[in-house]
Amino acid sequence: MTSCYKPEQHSLTLGFVPLLDAAPLIVAKELGLFAAQGLNVSLQREASWASIRDKVAFGVLDGAQMIAPLPLASSLGLGATAVPMTTALVLSSGGNAITLSKRLLQQLDLDPTLLPCPLDSGKALQQYLVQQLQLQSAQQPLRLATVSPYSCHHYQLHYWLSTAGICARQVEVIGVAPAAMAAQLASGAIDGFCVGEPWSSLAQLSGHGSIVTSCDQLWHNWQEKVFAVSQQFANSKPQCYLALLTALLQACYWLQDIQSNSDKTAQLWHWLAQPQYLALADSGLNHASLFNPAVPQAFFGAALNMPWRSQAAFILQQMRNLQQWQGPLNQPLLQQVYRPDLYRQVAANLGFSAPATDWRLEGDAGPDGHGSRFIDGMLFGLQQ
Structure with a gap:
């Protein structure tokens, strides 16, 4: 043309x-x-x-x-x-997708392949955090990552947490560059993340994490x-x-x-x-x-x-x-x-x-x- x-x-x-x-x-x-x-x-x-x-x-x-x-x-x-x-x-x-580490999913007793609704994983995470609070666990707070505080990833992650009844102060949300997400998850530096493709698929392919919801399910179109x-x-x-x-x-x-x-x-x-x-x-x-x-x-x-x-x-x-x-x-x-x-x-x-x-x-x-x-x-x- x-x-x-x-x-x-x-x-x-x-x-x-x-x-x-x-x-x-x-x-x-x-x-x-x-x-x-x-x-x-x-x-x-x-x-x-x-x-x-x-x-x-x-x-x-x-x-x-x-x-x-x-x-x-x-x-x-x-x-x-x-x-x-x-x-x-x-x-x-x-x-975009929200991915949680295999370690965390085991603690939540969740198989993401069997989740009928993307909010089920959020509800399971909310119950886990309540249990940890009741036990007065000395563990570090869960650390989740997004690519920027001014991104749809950041707002979608918080939307997912809020819809599940999780307050922002119950977790720590940090910034990580997209290409570093899978490595940070594998090392245990973070417990989950929200990022664009292909980094969620690569984390799942490596066996270190599993996708629990796509953000298109949270905010469609x-x-x-x-x-x-x-x-x-x-x-x-x-x-x-x-x-x-x-x-x-x-x-x-x-x-x-x-x-x-x-x-x-x-x-x-x-x-x-x-x-x-x-x-x-x-x-x-x-x-x-x-x-x-x-x-x-x-x-x-x-x-x-x-x-x-x-x-x-x-x-x-x-x-x-x-x-x-x-x-x-x-x-x-x-x-x-x-x-x-x-x-x-x-x-x-x-x-x-x-x-x-x-x-x-x-x-x-x-x-x-x-x-x-x-x-x-x-x-x-x-x-x-």
Whole structure:
């Protein structure tokens, strides 16, 4: 497809963290979709989301794959100096899972393969913590890990704990880089974690842990990774930004049937296995096991790729619940950070449909099943 944009900058560096949902950036690079937009893109692997945030903030990276709450957190100055960021494209949905160590599962007397409901493991953990309190056990508190305090992983883990009746103070939650999760679990440094694929599957494959719930079961059809840039970049190089969004949305479209198309899965595996990307060649995974059916993941859909402001408001609510930030949920920040107008523009140019509204009732899957759904049946809605 010939580009309809005239990028102000042609050579760019985009960042990613080695996870399966970095696939849209890798596909856009390897399929020549960036090049078709007149862009010479280099992809730079980063170890942590803090590194991604800081390098985008200081202009070392022109843009990056980001955990969905990070553009909001950066714009609010949570965890670092405030740098306004923006996103106009959701890259993926799902892909996260909560994994507990084999040691802990044995103490809980749980076989995760027999759990009829993802909340059963949470209830068993709650009962275990009550017993430990009654016994006045001298053991160290359970230590669970997430990839960042400003991530859907962090909020989904706390949502799972809260729904099971576990208070945040009953466990210790720390930050660990995604690629280090399995090793930390194996060493006993942590008792469980919430992370994106393939790290939960690899921990399970190694025998050191088992997945007790996918986060798609907790928050169904929820944004996970977004493509984000600084607002300074978006404002000063609007044609370049639109060209990047176009290439990435095309890559998401290519990935839409990835789990059922063996030829595409094999091609994606070939790319991801390379050392500059996920370096999976010696991981124990192969193209047939690249996507774990126990951890649903998706990359394309009119509602999926939409940067819903209602979901942004819900993320702000999670920040308030965990006392990371206090403020109104419906505020100008949402309009600054989330740009569904740009998403609609890019989608229309590609011939894709897009939702006409920026807000929806979260928790209502709707008759077509494309809406979101929470494990506890909660509904969340705000007036625009």
